[in-house]
Amino acid sequence: MSRHRFLPLLFILLSGCALDDAQQPQQSERGPASSQPIVVAPDAARSLWPADAPPIRAVSAILIDARTGRTLYQKNADEPRQVASTQKLVTALIVAEQDPLDAPVRIAREDAAVEPTKVGIRAGESYPRRQLLSAMLVHSANDCAAALARSHAGSLGGFAGEMNGLAVRCGATCSHFVNPHGLPASQHSTARDMARIAFRAYRNPDLRDAMAMRSYCFRYASGRLCNLDPTNRLLLRDPHCNGMKTGFTESAGKCLITSYSKGGRDFILVQLGSRARYIFDDAQRMMQWAQVH
DSSP states (O other), rough: HHHHHHHHHHHHHHHHHHHHHTTOTTTTOOOSSSSSSOOOOOOOOOOOEEEOOOOOOOOOEEEEETTOOOOOEEEEOOOOOGGGGGGGGHHHHHHHHHHHHTEEEEOOOOHTTTSSOOOOOOOOOOOOOHHHHHHHHHOHHHHHHHHHHHHSSSSSHHHHHHHHHHHHHHTTOOBOOOOOOOOOOSOOOHHHHHHHHHHTTTTTTHHHHHOOSSSSSEEESSOOEEOOOOTHHHHHOTTEEEEEEEEEEEEEEEEEEEEEEEEEEEEEEEEHHHHHHHHHHHHHHHHHHHTOO
């Protein structure tokens, strides 16, 4: 074979290897999560699909294969809704992909003032960015989210622009975010868009480690230690659950994004607009169903 005929063949083979690598959930990626379309609506699927799936109480939901992005179940998956603190996954992705995680962040007065869920950091204190990121993902700390966003972009408004840019790069084109923590505002996403964002977050090892924590010891600038319990109670109930993020506001309802691994298979489930009493039970029921489908 001539040298000129060999080079195109080599390029095709290398391209195929790169696509296979991009589908592995353990890989940290700086660009798009995959070179193929992910989390698309199944052909001829209706708002609720498939018909034999177990009922869940969330207003909007979607279950995907976390390795390929294939949709396994959906319920009103393209309905725009507020998603509360699950949008902290967008904040976490920007920070984990672009910022030095072991560098210090100096807390500003406006960071410390954010309510209601917070760890109580104070203006003038400094914390490693990784520590703030972990507290935000484990305990859903809004003050940590605000500090991470402001230190990255200079303002929450500037950071919101980056959130929307990252959403588009994930394929989440039906979303609009205006703050890093998910407190009520004129913003929205969909279950399918949040699955696309979660698909990318699942591939970042720093985020995977933080989201899987069943507790986190937060060290204050004073030296005081505080053990933070996870808002994702499914981590304490099911050993196969390995992340991702909870959320709740009156306008959004109870929200949960769950990642789950069992028997060599990986799943991501998004539930929006559910009730606290049922949301973890519904997640476990859907994962059990997914194992045999």
